[in-house]
Amino acid sequence: MGLADYNQVQSARMTFTVSLVVGLLLLYLGAEWLVKGSTGLAALFAIRPFIIGLTLVAYGTSMPEVVVSSLAALEGKSDIALGNVVGSNIANIGLILGLTALITPVPVEGRLILREIPTLLVTALVVPLSLVNGEISRWESSLLLLGVVAFTMIAIRGGRREPLQNISLVEADAESAGAPAGTGKLRLTIIALVGLIALLFGGRVFVDGATGLALAFGISERVVGLTIVAMGTSAPELAASIVAAVRGHPGVAVGNVVGSNIFNVLFVLGGAGAIHPIAGDLGRMWLDMSALLLFTIAGAVLVRTERRITRLEGLLLVIGYGVFLLFVARNS
Numbered sequence: 001m002g003l004a005d006y007n008q009v010q011s012a013r014m015t016f017t018v019s020l021v022v023g024l025l026l027l028y029l030g031a032e033w034l035v036k037g038s039t040g041l042a043a044l045f046a047i048r049p050f051i052i053g054l055t056l057v058a059y060g061t062s063m064p065e066v067v068v069s070s071l072a073a074l075e076g077k078s079d080i081a082l083g084n085v086v087g088s089n090i091a092n093i094g095l096i097l098g099l100t101a102l103i104t105p106v107p108v109e110g111r112l113i114l115r116e117i118p119t120l121l122v123t124a125l126v127v128p129l130s131l132v133n134g135e136i137s138r139w140e141s142s143l144l145l146l147g148v149v150a151f152t153m154i155a156i157r158g159g160r161r162e163p164l165q166n167i168s169l170v171e172a173d174a175e176s177a178g179a180p181a182g183t184g185k186l187r188l189t190i191i192a193l194v195g196l197i198a199l200l201f202g203g204r205v206f207v208d209g210a211t212g213l214a215l216a217f218g219i220s221e222r223v224v225g226l227t228i229v230a231m232g233t234s235a236p237e238l239a240a241s242i243v244a245a246v247r248g249h250p251g252v253a254v255g256n257v258v259g260s261n262i263f264n265v266l267f268v269l270g271g272a273g274a275i276h277p278i279a280g281d282l283g284r285m286w287l288d289m290s291a292l293l294l295f296t297i298a299g300a301v302l303v304r305t306e307r308r309i310t311r312l313e314g315l316l317l318v319i320g321y322g323v324f325l326l327f328v329a330r331n332s
Contacts, residue, residue, distance in 0.1 A: 012212070012216055013213065013216045013217070015212070016208075016209045016210075016212035016213040016216055017209070017213060018209070019205050019206070019208055019209030019212070020206060020209035020210055020213060020228065020232075021209075022202075022205055022209075023202045023203070023204075023205035023206025023207070023208075023209050023210075023232075024202070024206055024232045024235065025202070026198045026199070026201060026202025026205065026206075027064040027067070027068070027198075027199060027202040027203060027206055027232065027233060027235070028064070028235045029195070029198055029202075030063070030064075030194075030195045030196065030197070030198030030199035030200075030202055031063050031064050031195065031199060032195070033191050033192070033194055033195030033198065034063060034191075034192055034195030034196055034199065036188075036191055036192075036195070037188045037189065037190075037191035037192025037193070037195060040188040040191075041185065041188045041189065041192065062260060062263045062264065062267055062268060063196075063199050064199065064202075064203070064232075064233040064235070065084055065085065065088055065233045065234075065264055065268040066267065066268050066271055066272070067199050067200060067202070067203030068080070068081075068084050068203045068206055068207055068229060068233050069081040069082075069084045069085060069268050069269065069271070069272035070203075070271055070272045070275050071203050071204055071207050072084065072207050072225075072272070073272040073273065073275050073276040073277075073278055074275050074276050075207070076276070077207070077211060077221055078278045078279040078280060079220065079221040079222040079225050079280075080207065080210065080211065080221050080222075080224065080225035080229055081225070081269075081272050081278050082136075082225065082269070082278055082280050082285075083221070083222050083223075083224070083225020083226040083229065083230065083288070084225050084229045084230050084233060084268075085127070085264050085265065085268050085269045085272075086127065086226060086230070086285075086288050086289070086291075086292050087225060087226035087227060087229065087230025087231070087288075088230045088233055088234045088260075088264055088268075089124070089260075089261045089264050089265070089292055089295070089296070090226075090230070090291050090292055090295050090321065090324060091230050091231055091234045091238075091321065092234060092256075092257045092260050092261050092264075093257060093261070093295045093296065093298065093299040093317065094295055094317050094318065094320050094321025094324065095231070095234070095238065095317075095318065095321050096234065096238050096256070096257055097254070097257045097299065097302075097309070097314070097317060098314045098315070098316075098317030098318035098320075098321065099238070099242060099314065099318060100242065100314065101309045101310065101311055101313060101314025101315075101317070102311055102314040102315060102318065103242065105308040105309060105310055105311060106254055106308060106309040106314075107254075107307075107308050108254055108302075108303045108307055108308065108309065115154070116258045116259070116262065117258070117300050117303060117304075119151060119262055120258055120261055120262055120296060120299070120300060121296060121297070121300055123147075123261065123262050123265040123266060124261075124265070124292055124293055124296035125293070126144070126265055127265060127269070127289065127292060128282060128289045128292075128293075131280040131281075131282050131285075132282065134279060134280065134281060134282075135277050135278065135279050135280070136269065136273040136277060136278040136280070137273070137277050138273065138274055138277060140273065141269070141270045141271070141272070141273030141274040141277075141278075142270070142274060143270075144265065144266045144267075144269060144270030144273070145266070145267070145270040145271065145274060147266045147270070148262075148263065148266035148267045148270060151262065151266065206229070206232060206233075207229075210224050210225075210228055210229050210232075211224070213228075222284075222285070222288075223328055223329070226288060226328055227325060227328060234260075254303055254309075257299065258299070258303070261296070261299075287327055287328065287331055288328075291324050291327075295317075295320070295321075295324075298317070298320070302317075
């Protein structure tokens with residue numbers, strides 16, 4: 001390779017890296033601004049805190065995954081679309097829940113056992129089962145979307161007696177991420193719209209940067225989707241969980257992780273597959289699917305009853321996630 005060719009390759013890698021960072025920043029800020037605006041508007045219209053947390057906040061923080069996977073599916077980049085969902089779910093348990101427990105032991109609510117944990121396990125199994133024929137079709141994706149509607153309605157009915165998340169905490173997290181302070185309807189509407197635009201544009205930049213970087217370094221799109229893209233789109237959940245733990249609200253992390261993993265399969269994968277069928281080879285993805293099921297089972301065991309997730313358990317989760325990344329790198 002001549003000097004000119006070398007410089008051209010290095011320039012391309014730098015451009016893709018910048019695109020990746022800019023896209024990630026826009027995804028993170030966009031999600032936080034959207035959450036700030038939507039929760040503020042809901043509060044002004046006297047919507048119950050539980051419903052705000054479960055619907056607007058849960059859907060809002062899942063928007064980076066939705067945008068990235070949908071754009072990737074639309075462009076025929078199934079490995080990134082699928083890897084983003086699987087990798088995000090693994091990162092949510094191994095990295096986010098693990099780091100939160102390392103900061104402070106995480107309390108678990110017993111009510112999770114009755115509703116969310118069985119749903120979490122079922123949705124983890126849905127991913128490999130949907131790929132038995134090598135593709136998540138539009139009709140299968142439609143069933144996933146119906147599933148998220150049903151889950152949301154059941155959760156709302158079951159949670160009318162207790163709040164899921166404090167509105168002021170959500171707004172404080174959003175403002176710490178750069179969302180303007182204020183409670184006026186017009187201001188909140190503008191904040192939500194700007195957040196949505198940032199998400200859409202950031203998703204495009206992020207997918208282009210991730211794909212280009214993978215090709216420039218000879219890395220497969222599957223590995224990029226499982227690692228860089230997955231961790232990038234999980235940034236809002238990671239930041240919110242760590243901030244909540246530092247502020248003395250570690251229990252928020254459990255709801256974030258369990259809810260996010262359920263929404264990622266039903267809402268993100270369902271939405272992306274409805275736009276364009278998502279192809280996946282189970283034989284080639286045995287490591288991904290095995291890790292998804294193992295981490296999901298580990299998460300279910302840790303939140304099996306009213307207890308606390310200890311720092312040692314958090315450390316084991318983080319170490320497990322590190323081992324998973326090493327295996328992915330070695331099998332790429």
